[in-house]
Amino acid sequence: MDIDYLPRILNARVYDVAIETPLEPASDLSRRLGNRVFLKREDLQQVFSFKLRGAYNKMAHLTDDQLERGVIASSAGNHAQGVALAANELGCRSVIVMPTTAPQLKVDAVAARGAEIVLHGESYTEAFARANELMREQDLTFVHPFDDPDVIAGQGTIGMEILRQHGRPVHAIFAAIGGGGLISGVAAYVKRVRPDIRVIGVQHVDSDAMARSVAAGERVELADVGLFSDGTAVKAVGVETFRLVRKHVDDILIVDTDETCAAIKDVFTDTRTLLEPAGALAIAGMKKYVAETGIEGETLISVACGANMNFDRLRFVSERAEIGERREAVFAVTIPERPGSFRRFCELVGDRNVTEFNYRISDESDAHVFVGVSVTSRAGADEVADIFRADGFETLDLTDDELAKVHLRHLVGGKSPLASDELLLRFEFPERPGALMAFLRAMQPHWNISLFHYRNHGSDSGRVLVGMQVPESDRSTFMVFLDELGYRFWDETENPAYKLFL
Structure with missing residues (x-):
């Protein structure tokens, strides 16, 4: 069914809890990009994210009986805060299932608003499955983070505000995509009112389910997602959001971690505010769009959609921002x-x-x-x-060169005449207790570790470089070990930087 979102957005109930956030000029970005750049400051909402709009609008439309029984949601953090806030405002019970990988900052913020937190699984998909089980067991109402018309309409009020705040010509509006609720709402409104404005989505390279789905013409579920941009780490997009993106969104750009870190720094330079990675995706995509198209003198608007940044991640962001820029x-x-x-x-x-x-x-x-x-x-x-x-x-x-940027810069001069039969592998270990011991226990006892390098960057996973002495006759057994281990890895044995320095 093709829903008319214009009246839903115009009548959305969001302002009991949300503010109309400012549309601020970004002077430094404007100068550097040769265009008029504006930031829609959703990071200034009381939960530091746009998510309270959709969550509250959905819950405000529930019946008294539904509210009395309570609500449940699954979220990596920002939607969870929106649901917890709305539950406080509406006086109902809220249960939030969060993945164990959710940043502690977001877990603490949800708990502070009185929600009952259940930590389950390592991804949103696993948390979502557990939330559905609890919903049936406890007769709760599920508040979906993106694939719900009332949630989409709530997020669509951002598009309504942008056009009201900037009545002059706009070339393009950029918004991050995880499950697709934000951009679906913005695009549904903008394309009805100002169809000349381009609406462009931005995804992180390791969480690009929407881009892949649009390219395939059907919803594609990713086998796994990276968690650097945890707010958009979604394996599968929604049915309704997929429909709306295909209908209304002009393009989807993909950005990497370095580009995202550079965008965080850009916004800090202009506003002295630190966005979380998902919150900066739109800005990274906007910069990429300007570089690829060469446009000048146009008005570009990016939705700065979240600022729930874990403090210990700042070291990683600052290290990679210069390279990303x-x-x-x-x-x-x-x-x-x-x-x-x-x-x-x-x-x-x-x-x-x-x-x-x-x-x-x-x-x-x-x-x-x-x-x-x-x-x-x-x-x-x-x-x-x-x-x-x-x-x-x-x-x-x-x-x-990822190997050089993360590891070799700290290991120059490490050649050893003793490292015969050495294989070099770069791993992403889960940042959880026992990950290293699981690796060591799975090894054959006669394989010797000849190099090991790890540094905590405040990222979503531990970057580990391992040199292992594996006899030629054991190579097939070694490949089975890697497959059963289940950690992401890259064989760097033939990397020219490794051959030069190690």
Whole structure:
């Protein structure tokens, strides 16, 4: 059934708990992008996210009997806070099932609003399944985070406010997509009132169920999702949101972690506010759109949809923001081990800011230098590399090499003549107790760990680099071990940076 969302949005009950958030100009982003950039500041809602709009609108339409029995929801955090707030306002019981991977900040915020919290599973999908079981067992009413017309209509009031606040021409509105509730509501309103405005969705590269579904022409369920952008980590989009996105959304852009971190920094520069990764996706997508299309002088609006950032994640964000903004380039440079070579190399670097420099002697004829240099663009990285090569220094650009950025910068000079039969693998361990022991117990006792590197970045998973001495005759057994272990991994044994430094 094709629902008419215009009257639903116009009559949505959201302002008992939500504020009409400001549409603020982003002066620094506008200057850098050559367009008029505005941020719709949904991070300023009392739960620091837009989610209370849809949750309250849904619950405000429940019957007295439904409210008396109570509600249940599944959420990684922001929708949970919206449901808990609405339950307080409407005087009803609320039960929230959250995945065990939900940021503690969000768990604490939900508990502070009086909701009963159940932690279950490692993803939204598992939490959703448990919530449905409890709904049937306790006769509760389910408040879906995105696939419900009343929830979609509540989020659609953001689009209504944007057009009321900015009556002049708008080229495009950008919004993050997880399950699709936000962009469905915004697009349903905007395309009815101002169909000339482009509505563009943005997804994180490891949680792109909507983009894949639209490309396939049917809903696609992902086998797993990354949790860096936990607010959009959804394996399968909604039936109604899929329909609305196909009908109203002009395009979906995919951004990676570095681009998202750079967008968080961009918004901080303009507003002194720290968005969570999901909250910054729209800004990252907007920047990508400008870079790909080359548009200038247009009005672009991004929905800054959430600011529930775990503090311990800031270290990871700050480290990756410079690379995401293409302000740092990382190189491995080989220079002769003879007097004057190092001085010549420094002369080539010139007055550029050196962000990192690692070196350890390991060969009588050549020295391998790991160096980070500040640049203003990807072209700047190519320019620096060309300068090194033109002077006869063999140069490997590692700016886009995940192994180099996460691990090798801390391990330069680690070659060992004892590491025979060594395989190098990069793992993502779940950030939970026992993950390492599970790995060790699954190993064959005669396989020796020859390298192990881990650093807590405040990310959704532990980045671990492991060197293991596995005899050639055991390689097939080793592949079975990796398959049964179930951790995401990348074989880096042939990585050129590994061969150079380790």
